Amino acid sequence: MPASSLAPTPFQPEQPSEPAPEDRPVLVLDFGGQYSQLIARRVREARVYSELVSHRLAPEEISRRNPAALILSGGPASVYAEGAPLADPGVFELGVPTLGICYGMQLMARELGGRVEANDVSEYGKADVSLDGSAALFHDLSPEQVVWMSHRDSVTAPPTGARVTASSETTPIAAFEDPDRGLYGVQFHPEVVHTPQGQRILESFLYDVAGAPPAWTPAAVIEEQVERIRAQVGSERVICGLSGGVDSAVAALLVHKAVGDQLTCVFVDHGLLRENEAEQVVETFGHHFHVPLVSVDARERFLSRLAGVSEPEEKRAIVGEEFIRVFEEEARRLGDVRFLVQGTLYSDVIESGGDVGVAAKIKSHHNVGGLPADMRMELVEPLRSLFKDEVRRVGEQLGLPERMVWRHPFPGPGLAIRIIGDVTEERLAILRAADAILLEEVRRAGLYRELWQCFAVLPAVRSVGVQGDERTYAYPVVIRAVTSEDAMTADWARLPSELLDTIAGRIVNEVQGVNRVALDLTSKPPATIEWE
Structure with a gap:
């Protein structure tokens, strides 16, 4: 969602509203490509609501969803390989604008009378292409463009x-x-930044071909979610677990x-x-x-449960279960x-193996896969x-303070999974x-x-050092800093060497037990x- 969409829009739920963007989604059929989630995000950046769904979705179910358009993602296999993911041919008979x-693209060609064959030479990386300016997707582009290719087979x-x-x-x-x-x-990938005009190509498909309105804005999200929450909750009491992160904070403000x-x-x-996060x-x-708030000091309770536990999934399960038990106890008092209320994100759902039906389960999130x-x-x-960036835009629209809106993602189990091995008061x-x-630095x-994230990790090893002419045997600290757009992929951040020098010097000199x-x-x- 671009910054231009953030202008305040009065929320008047009693007024008749236009159909929600979710009523006519753009469905991205996931064939297992590494950029599938990115396609869905790029569609949303055009302010059009999208969802990532399994390529196995039946034409009848797709039709029932009444999509504005379909996008068929990339995939890791050859369309003619045994066991390659395929779509039901009926998908192409629905009359829904479809972009492969x-x-x-290769699957579309093969199913509809075209031909796909292996190339003698692969094409990976940047490539120069010549475009037909009369084509619907390219009508406002110069005829010569740089794009990002990643294929061995070709139509x-x-x-x-x-x-x-x-x-x-x-x-x-x-x-x-x-x-x-x-x-x-299109054989190339318009969704990646290495195709400079890729977003314009996607927008031509969305706006000009599919006629999808750019209505997916923070104000629209707030209005739609407020209506959904009221419909679900009615007059019942609700409890929300605040963690201090932007996800639970925005979820709480929406429900409030x-x-x-x-x-x-x-x-x-x-x-x-x-x-200082609790304060x-x-x-x-x-x-x-x-907002009505109850603060619970449960430090001893959690540390007691975690004592002697070193396996990360067990840590996640313990923290998730203990959270729910505390919530239930407070709920009974109320x-x-x-x-x-929980601040589960779309990326949590995908990585936990839910809803999409394609993504492998990477790990349990305590707010998705770790609930008792x-x-x-x-x-x-x-x-x-x-996605996370959309949550932040909604948080800004709701008036959440900047420091909380842009707080780096923090895991539900907290520092328990940034400490490798036993979790103790000392560590x-x-x-x-x-x-x-x-x-701070x-x-x-x-x-x-x-x-995207920057944090310290405490490994379960010690190393020899020399401090003040004395031999030490203390912990190392690992710095983890990454850049990303949605945490689906991430690159390690190239922090300036001078900054790293300052950070390392301060940690070793100021933190007792680290050398x-x-x-x-x-x-x-x-x-x-x-790390865990």
Whole structure:
């Protein structure tokens, strides 16, 4: 959602409203390509609501969803390989404007009378293509463009009735269209930044071909979610667990906007937070927004449960279960509370293997896959369809303070999964102090907003050092800093050497029990952002 969409729009739920953007979504059929989630995000950046769905979705179900358009993603296989993911051919008979990207284009061609064959030479990376300026997707672009290719197979004959609209030196059919049937294909990837005009190509498809209005704005999200929350909750009491992060904060403000004092927020200080975070949460919600707030000191309870636990998934399960138990206890004190608010994001759903049916389960999130089976409250998840950047735009629209809106993502289990091995008071104090120094210096350097996440990790090893002419045997601290757009992929951040020198010097000199600082130079994939 571009910045221009953030102008305040009065929320008047009693007024008749236009159909919600979710009523006519753009469905991205996921064939397992590495950029599938990115396609969905790019559509949303054009202010058009999109969802990532399985390529196995039946034509009848697609039709029932009444989509404004379909986009077929890339994929890792050859369309003619045994076991390759395929779509039901009936998808192409629905009369819905459809764009195939890379594998999606090849699948469209193969199913509709064209031909796909292996190239003698692969085409990976930047490529120069010549465009037909009369084509619907390229009508406002110069005829020569740089695009990003990633393929070995190529379409060697377009679908019956389609015409070729782009070509490169090694790929004679780099795009085709059949406007009468609403079918369009591009061999390159318009969704990546390496295709400079890729967003304009996607917008031409969305606006000009599909006629999808740019109505997916923060104000529209707020209005739609407020209505949904009211419909789900009615007059019942609601409890929300505040963690201090932007996700739970925005979820809480949305629910408070919808049902007012039917909501009580519960902030659980589990002893796994960063420096001064507990005080910041109480100040923001209890004093600034005047949201009913209960603060619970559960530090001893959580540390007792975590004692001796080193396996990360067990840590996540313990913290998730303990959170729910605390919430249930507070709910009983409040009376009959039926609903629990959580800040589950779309990326959480995808990475936890839910809804999409294609993505592998990467890890359990305590707010998706770590909930106890006998939980007695029904979940309210107003952010379940949003990516992180969209949550931040909504938070700004709701008036959330800048420091909280742009706070780096912080895991539900907190520092428990940034401490490798046992979680103890001593190790928490070491990590908390090192992390505070790291973030202070990154902010001072003006780089905080440029990073997706930046944090310290405390490994379960010690190393020999020399401090004050004495031998030491102390912990190393690992610095993890990444850049990303949605946490699906991430690159390690190239922090200035002078900054790293300052950070390392301060941590070693100021944090007792640390004698070494290391830097994590691994991207995602192959690593995850968090260590556990």
